[in-house]
Amino acid sequence: MIQILMEREKGNTEVQSVLFDRDKFTIEQAKDWLSRNGFKSDKVHETDKKYRFRQSSPDFCNGKYRTKEITDGVQFVFGIK
Numbered sequence: 124m125i126q127i128l129m130e131r132e133k134g135n136t137e138v139q140s141v142l143f144d145r146d147k148f149t150i151e152q153a154k155d156w157l158s159r160n161g162f163k164s165d166k167v168h169e170t171d172k173k174y175r176f177r178q179s180s181p182d183f184c185n186g187k188y189r190t191k192e193i194t195d196g197v198q199f200v201f202g203i204k
Contacts, residue, residue, distance in 0.1 A: 138162075139181055139188065139202040143174040147196030150174055156197065 141162055143153040153174050157164040168175040187203040
């Protein structure tokens with residue numbers, strides 16, 4: 124499913140961040156999910172409700188973003204070029 128979504132979103136978008144709900148994932152579970160799905164897990168920003176793992180610099184997208192639920196407790200933040 125993730126590969127299908129990535130193919131549909133190709134072109135003028137890029138995954139800028141992957142978000143995990145803290146009430147559904149531990150930080151270790153989130154890192155494992157990222158590793159199994161080919162994403163980076165080295166930098167994490169924690170808020171009260173989310174873990175945010177940056178995948179690319181926000182500089183390329185001119186401040187335009189779209190968030191999409193991928194699976195229960197996981198969202199992608201797409202930067203739009």
